[in-house]
Amino acid sequence: MNNFVMPLSVPKNKQKEYKKNWQLATKKTGKLLLFAGDQKIEHLNNDFVGKSISKEDEHPEHLFKIASQTNIGVFASHLGLISRYGSKYNKIPYVIKMNGKTNLYKTKDVHSQALCTIENVIKVKEMNNLNIVGVGYTIYLGSKYEKEMLSEASKIIFNAQEKGLLTVLWIYPRGPHIKNDEDIHLNAGAAGVANALGADFVKLKYPYTKTTNTTAKNYQEVINAAGNTNVICVGGSQKSVNNYLKLVHEQINKSKTAGVAVGRNIHQRSLKDAIKLVNALGAIIYDNKSLKEAQNIFKK
Numbered sequence: 001m002n003n004f005v006m007p008l009s010v011p012k013n014k015q016k017e018y019k020k021n022w023q024l025a026t027k028k029t030g031k032l033l034l035f036a037g038d039q040k041i042e043h044l045n046n047d048f049v050g051k052s053i054s055k056e057d058e059h060p061e062h063l064f065k066i067a068s069q070t071n072i073g074v075f076a077s078h079l080g081l082i083s084r085y086g087s088k089y090n091k092i093p094y095v096i097k098m099n100g101k102t103n104l105y106k107t108k109d110v111h112s113q114a115l116c117t118i119e120n121v122i123k124v125k126e127m128n129n130l131n132i133v134g135v136g137y138t139i140y141l142g143s144k145y146e147k148e149m150l151s152e153a154s155k156i157i158f159n160a161q162e163k164g165l166l167t168v169l170w171i172y173p174r175g176p177h178i179k180n181d182e183d184i185h186l187n188a189g190a191a192g193v194a195n196a197l198g199a200d201f202v203k204l205k206y207p208y209t210k211t212t213n214t215t216a217k218n219y220q221e222v223i224n225a226a227g228n229t230n231v232i233c234v235g236g237s238q239k240s241v242n243n244y245l246k247l248v249h250e251q252i253n254k255s256k257t258a259g260v261a262v263g264r265n266i267h268q269r270s271l272k273d274a275i276k277l278v279n280a281l282g283a284i285i286y287d288n289k290s291l292k293e294a295q296n297i298f299k300k
Helices: 012-026 061-068 079-085 118-128 146-162 184-197 220-226 241-255 271-285 291-299
Strands: 032-036 074-078 094-097 132-141 166-173 201-204 230-234 259-262
Touching (some): 012 132, 012 166, 032 061, 032 201, 074 132, 079 094, 079 118, 132 184, 146 166, 146 184, 166 184, 220 230, 220 241, 241 259, 241 271, 241 291, 259 271, 271 291
Parallel strands (some): 032 074, 094 132, 132 166, 166 201, 201 230, 230 259
16 A cells, blocks of 8 residues: 555554555555535535536536545535435445535635534444545645644544544635746645645646646655645646646656546536546546556546
8 A cells, every 4th residue: 555654643452443444545556536526615605506517517416426436535515514425325435524615705705614514424434334434624824824724623523533523624826925826846845744744635727728748757856845744736627638637747746646536527527427537537546557548448
Protein backbone atom coordinates (compact mmCIF):
# COMPACT_ATOMS: atom_id res chain seq x y z
CA MET A 1 0.00 0.00 0.00
CA ASN A 2 1.83 3.08 -1.25
CA ASN A 3 2.05 6.05 1.15
CA PHE A 4 0.28 4.20 3.95
CA VAL A 5 0.90 5.77 7.36
CA MET A 6 -0.79 4.77 10.60
CA PRO A 7 -1.33 8.07 12.46
CA LEU A 8 -0.39 8.02 16.13
CA SER A 9 -3.89 9.30 16.92
CA VAL A 10 -5.37 5.94 15.86
CA PRO A 11 -5.63 3.74 18.99
CA LYS A 12 -4.58 0.09 18.77
CA ASN A 13 -8.16 -1.17 18.89
CA LYS A 14 -9.01 0.95 15.81
CA GLN A 15 -5.91 0.33 13.70
CA LYS A 16 -7.43 -2.64 11.90
CA GLU A 17 -10.50 -0.59 10.96
CA TYR A 18 -8.40 2.36 9.85
CA LYS A 19 -6.28 0.13 7.62
CA LYS A 20 -9.40 -1.49 6.20
CA ASN A 21 -10.87 1.93 5.36
CA TRP A 22 -7.61 2.96 3.70
CA GLN A 23 -7.47 -0.19 1.61
CA LEU A 24 -11.10 0.19 0.54
CA ALA A 25 -10.83 3.86 -0.42
CA THR A 26 -7.51 3.53 -2.25
CA LYS A 27 -8.01 -0.01 -3.55
CA LYS A 28 -4.70 -0.82 -1.80
CA THR A 29 -2.82 1.59 -4.10
CA GLY A 30 -2.48 4.70 -1.92
CA LYS A 31 -4.37 6.65 -4.60
CA LEU A 32 -7.86 8.08 -4.36
CA LEU A 33 -10.65 8.85 -6.80
CA LEU A 34 -13.01 11.00 -4.75
CA PHE A 35 -16.42 11.73 -6.26
CA ALA A 36 -17.55 15.03 -4.76
CA GLY A 37 -21.24 15.58 -4.09
CA ASP A 38 -21.03 18.40 -1.57
CA GLN A 39 -22.02 21.04 -4.15
CA LYS A 40 -25.69 20.59 -3.23
CA ILE A 41 -24.94 22.95 -0.34
CA GLU A 42 -21.86 24.73 -1.64
CA HIS A 43 -23.22 25.80 -5.06
CA LEU A 44 -26.98 25.41 -4.51
CA ASN A 45 -28.62 24.42 -7.81
CA ASN A 46 -26.18 26.23 -10.10
CA ASP A 47 -24.19 23.05 -10.80
CA PHE A 48 -27.21 20.87 -11.46
CA VAL A 49 -29.32 22.77 -14.00
CA GLY A 50 -28.05 24.43 -17.15
CA LYS A 51 -27.45 24.33 -20.88
CA SER A 52 -24.49 21.90 -20.83
CA ILE A 53 -25.80 19.85 -17.89
CA SER A 54 -27.67 16.56 -18.26
CA LYS A 55 -31.33 16.64 -17.21
CA GLU A 56 -30.55 13.61 -15.05
CA ASP A 57 -28.47 15.86 -12.79
CA GLU A 58 -31.57 17.73 -11.62
CA HIS A 59 -32.31 14.97 -9.12
CA PRO A 60 -29.96 14.28 -6.19
CA GLU A 61 -30.26 10.52 -6.67
CA HIS A 62 -28.22 10.91 -9.87
CA LEU A 63 -25.16 11.29 -7.61
CA PHE A 64 -25.87 8.03 -5.84
CA LYS A 65 -26.59 6.15 -9.05
CA ILE A 66 -23.18 7.16 -10.39
CA ALA A 67 -21.38 6.33 -7.14
CA SER A 68 -23.02 2.90 -6.90
CA GLN A 69 -22.23 1.85 -10.48
CA THR A 70 -18.60 2.96 -10.84
CA ASN A 71 -15.14 2.21 -9.46
CA ILE A 72 -14.85 5.37 -7.36
CA GLY A 73 -12.77 5.27 -4.21
CA VAL A 74 -15.25 7.28 -2.13
CA PHE A 75 -18.32 9.44 -2.54
CA ALA A 76 -18.14 12.62 -0.44
CA SER A 77 -21.24 14.49 0.66
CA HIS A 78 -22.98 15.83 3.74
CA LEU A 79 -24.43 13.52 6.36
CA GLY A 80 -28.03 14.65 5.84
CA LEU A 81 -28.03 13.87 2.11
CA ILE A 82 -26.45 10.49 2.71
CA SER A 83 -29.00 9.71 5.42
CA ARG A 84 -31.79 10.37 2.89
CA TYR A 85 -30.46 7.89 0.31
CA GLY A 86 -28.12 5.65 2.29
CA SER A 87 -30.66 2.90 2.95
CA LYS A 88 -30.91 2.30 -0.79
CA TYR A 89 -27.19 2.79 -1.45
CA ASN A 90 -25.53 1.37 1.67
CA LYS A 91 -22.59 -0.27 -0.15
CA ILE A 92 -21.07 3.00 -1.44
CA PRO A 93 -17.85 3.97 0.41
CA TYR A 94 -18.72 7.36 1.93
CA VAL A 95 -16.71 10.32 3.15
CA ILE A 96 -18.87 12.64 5.24
CA LYS A 97 -18.32 16.33 4.50
CA MET A 98 -18.35 17.88 7.95
CA ASN A 99 -18.74 21.58 7.15
CA GLY A 100 -20.40 23.63 4.46
CA LYS A 101 -21.73 26.99 3.30
CA THR A 102 -23.78 28.32 0.40
CA ASN A 103 -22.48 30.74 -2.23
CA LEU A 104 -25.12 33.41 -1.53
CA TYR A 105 -23.11 35.60 0.83
CA LYS A 106 -20.34 37.18 -1.24
CA THR A 107 -17.26 37.94 0.85
CA LYS A 108 -13.53 37.45 0.54
CA ASP A 109 -13.35 36.43 4.20
CA VAL A 110 -15.07 33.07 3.87
CA HIS A 111 -16.16 31.04 6.88
CA SER A 112 -17.46 27.47 6.89
CA GLN A 113 -18.54 25.82 10.13
CA ALA A 114 -19.10 22.18 11.01
CA LEU A 115 -22.66 20.98 10.39
CA CYS A 116 -22.34 17.77 12.40
CA THR A 117 -20.02 16.00 14.82
CA ILE A 118 -17.92 12.85 14.66
CA GLU A 119 -20.35 11.39 17.20
CA ASN A 120 -23.23 12.01 14.72
CA VAL A 121 -21.25 10.28 11.97
CA ILE A 122 -20.40 7.24 14.09
CA LYS A 123 -24.00 6.94 15.31
CA VAL A 124 -25.43 6.92 11.77
CA LYS A 125 -22.68 4.56 10.58
CA GLU A 126 -23.23 2.01 13.35
CA MET A 127 -27.05 2.17 13.50
CA ASN A 128 -27.41 1.56 9.78
CA ASN A 129 -24.26 -0.41 8.94
CA LEU A 130 -23.32 2.31 6.44
CA ASN A 131 -20.02 2.06 4.63
CA ILE A 132 -18.60 5.34 6.00
CA VAL A 133 -14.80 5.25 5.65
CA GLY A 134 -13.83 8.85 6.41
CA VAL A 135 -14.69 12.50 6.90
CA GLY A 136 -13.80 15.72 5.09
CA TYR A 137 -13.50 19.38 6.02
CA THR A 138 -12.90 22.62 4.07
CA ILE A 139 -10.45 25.31 5.21
CA TYR A 140 -10.23 28.71 3.53
CA LEU A 141 -6.66 29.84 4.13
CA GLY A 142 -6.24 33.60 4.11
CA SER A 143 -9.72 34.34 5.45
CA LYS A 144 -9.88 36.23 8.72
CA TYR A 145 -11.77 33.19 10.01
CA GLU A 146 -8.98 30.74 9.20
CA LYS A 147 -8.03 30.32 12.87
CA GLU A 148 -11.52 29.03 13.67
CA MET A 149 -11.44 26.61 10.73
CA LEU A 150 -7.89 25.44 11.53
CA SER A 151 -8.89 24.75 15.12
CA GLU A 152 -12.08 22.94 14.16
CA ALA A 153 -10.32 20.90 11.47
CA SER A 154 -7.58 19.85 13.88
CA LYS A 155 -10.13 18.54 16.39
CA ILE A 156 -12.16 16.75 13.71
CA ILE A 157 -9.05 15.05 12.29
CA PHE A 158 -7.97 13.79 15.71
CA ASN A 159 -11.45 12.62 16.68
CA ALA A 160 -12.04 10.92 13.33
CA GLN A 161 -8.72 9.06 13.31
CA GLU A 162 -9.39 8.06 16.91
CA LYS A 163 -12.46 6.24 15.55
CA GLY A 164 -10.53 4.61 12.71
CA LEU A 165 -11.78 6.97 9.99
CA LEU A 166 -9.75 8.52 7.17
CA THR A 167 -9.53 12.32 6.93
CA VAL A 168 -9.60 14.53 3.85
CA LEU A 169 -9.05 18.30 3.90
CA TRP A 170 -10.31 20.63 1.18
CA ILE A 171 -7.95 23.64 1.40
CA TYR A 172 -8.63 26.70 -0.73
CA PRO A 173 -6.69 29.98 -0.42
CA ARG A 174 -9.33 32.72 -0.12
CA GLY A 175 -9.17 36.21 1.30
CA PRO A 176 -8.47 39.86 0.53
CA HIS A 177 -4.73 39.20 0.18
CA ILE A 178 -5.04 36.23 -2.20
CA LYS A 179 -4.38 37.28 -5.80
CA ASN A 180 -4.33 33.85 -7.46
CA ASP A 181 -5.79 30.83 -5.68
CA GLU A 182 -4.27 28.49 -8.29
CA ASP A 183 -0.70 29.66 -7.62
CA ILE A 184 1.49 26.57 -7.22
CA HIS A 185 3.74 28.04 -4.52
CA LEU A 186 0.70 29.13 -2.51
CA ASN A 187 -0.91 25.71 -2.79
CA ALA A 188 2.35 24.12 -1.70
CA GLY A 189 1.94 26.11 1.48
CA ALA A 190 -1.61 24.81 1.84
CA ALA A 191 -0.31 21.27 1.37
CA GLY A 192 2.10 21.81 4.23
CA VAL A 193 -0.75 23.01 6.44
CA ALA A 194 -2.69 19.81 5.72
CA ASN A 195 0.33 17.73 6.69
CA ALA A 196 0.80 19.76 9.88
CA LEU A 197 -2.84 19.15 10.82
CA GLY A 198 -2.42 15.40 10.34
CA ALA A 199 -4.73 14.88 7.35
CA ASP A 200 -4.51 11.68 5.32
CA PHE A 201 -5.46 13.42 2.06
CA VAL A 202 -5.70 17.03 0.96
CA LYS A 203 -7.71 18.33 -1.99
CA LEU A 204 -5.98 21.31 -3.60
CA LYS A 205 -6.32 23.66 -6.55
CA TYR A 206 -4.50 22.91 -9.80
CA PRO A 207 -3.67 25.75 -12.26
CA TYR A 208 -6.22 24.79 -14.92
CA THR A 209 -6.63 28.39 -16.14
CA LYS A 210 -2.94 28.78 -17.03
CA THR A 211 -1.72 25.28 -17.78
CA THR A 212 1.58 25.08 -19.66
CA ASN A 213 3.93 22.28 -20.73
CA THR A 214 5.78 22.58 -17.42
CA THR A 215 2.77 22.93 -15.10
CA ALA A 216 2.62 19.27 -14.12
CA LYS A 217 6.32 19.15 -13.34
CA ASN A 218 6.24 22.43 -11.39
CA TYR A 219 3.33 21.07 -9.35
CA GLN A 220 5.75 18.65 -7.70
CA GLU A 221 6.51 21.49 -5.27
CA VAL A 222 3.02 20.89 -3.85
CA ILE A 223 3.59 17.15 -3.53
CA ASN A 224 6.91 17.65 -1.75
CA ALA A 225 5.43 20.19 0.67
CA ALA A 226 2.63 17.77 1.59
CA GLY A 227 5.12 15.21 2.92
CA ASN A 228 3.26 11.98 3.71
CA THR A 229 -0.16 13.59 3.32
CA ASN A 230 -1.51 12.56 -0.07
CA VAL A 231 -2.46 15.28 -2.57
CA ILE A 232 -5.54 14.99 -4.78
CA CYS A 233 -6.42 17.74 -7.27
CA VAL A 234 -9.75 19.47 -7.73
CA GLY A 235 -11.65 18.63 -10.89
CA GLY A 236 -13.00 22.12 -11.49
CA SER A 237 -15.63 23.06 -14.06
CA GLN A 238 -16.75 20.70 -16.82
CA LYS A 239 -14.11 20.05 -19.50
CA SER A 240 -14.01 17.94 -22.63
CA VAL A 241 -13.37 14.27 -21.84
CA ASN A 242 -10.09 14.00 -23.77
CA ASN A 243 -8.74 17.21 -22.28
CA TYR A 244 -9.64 16.24 -18.73
CA LEU A 245 -8.23 12.72 -19.04
CA LYS A 246 -5.00 14.22 -20.38
CA LEU A 247 -4.75 16.60 -17.42
CA VAL A 248 -5.38 13.83 -14.89
CA HIS A 249 -2.85 11.55 -16.58
CA GLU A 250 -0.24 14.32 -16.30
CA GLN A 251 -1.13 14.99 -12.65
CA ILE A 252 -0.71 11.33 -11.73
CA ASN A 253 2.38 10.56 -13.82
CA LYS A 254 4.28 13.87 -13.94
CA SER A 255 3.20 15.70 -10.80
CA LYS A 256 3.01 12.42 -8.84
CA THR A 257 -0.33 13.32 -7.23
CA ALA A 258 -2.35 10.68 -5.41
CA GLY A 259 -5.57 11.15 -7.36
CA VAL A 260 -8.42 13.56 -8.02
CA ALA A 261 -11.57 14.90 -6.40
CA VAL A 262 -14.16 15.33 -9.14
CA GLY A 263 -17.72 16.62 -8.99
CA ARG A 264 -19.05 18.63 -11.93
CA ASN A 265 -16.94 16.84 -14.54
CA ILE A 266 -18.76 13.66 -13.53
CA HIS A 267 -22.29 14.38 -12.34
CA GLN A 268 -23.16 17.01 -14.97
CA ARG A 269 -23.07 14.25 -17.58
CA SER A 270 -25.67 11.57 -18.24
CA LEU A 271 -25.44 8.44 -16.12
CA LYS A 272 -24.08 6.52 -19.10
CA ASP A 273 -21.31 9.04 -19.84
CA ALA A 274 -20.55 9.60 -16.14
CA ILE A 275 -19.98 5.87 -15.65
CA LYS A 276 -17.66 5.71 -18.66
CA LEU A 277 -15.68 8.75 -17.49
CA VAL A 278 -15.26 7.45 -13.93
CA ASN A 279 -14.10 4.09 -15.25
CA ALA A 280 -11.58 5.86 -17.49
CA LEU A 281 -10.33 7.96 -14.57
CA GLY A 282 -10.10 4.87 -12.38
CA ALA A 283 -8.02 3.14 -15.04
CA ILE A 284 -5.47 5.97 -14.89
CA ILE A 285 -5.48 6.39 -11.12
CA TYR A 286 -5.75 2.82 -9.85
CA ASP A 287 -4.55 0.68 -12.77
CA ASN A 288 -1.75 2.86 -14.23
CA LYS A 289 -3.30 2.73 -17.69
CA SER A 290 -2.02 4.96 -20.46
CA LEU A 291 -3.91 8.01 -21.66
CA LYS A 292 -4.86 6.24 -24.89
CA GLU A 293 -6.18 3.22 -22.98
CA ALA A 294 -8.26 5.48 -20.74
CA GLN A 295 -9.67 7.36 -23.74
CA ASN A 296 -10.62 4.06 -25.35
CA ILE A 297 -12.43 3.01 -22.17
CA PHE A 298 -14.59 6.09 -22.44
CA LYS A 299 -15.23 5.57 -26.15
CA LYS A 300 -16.32 1.98 -25.61
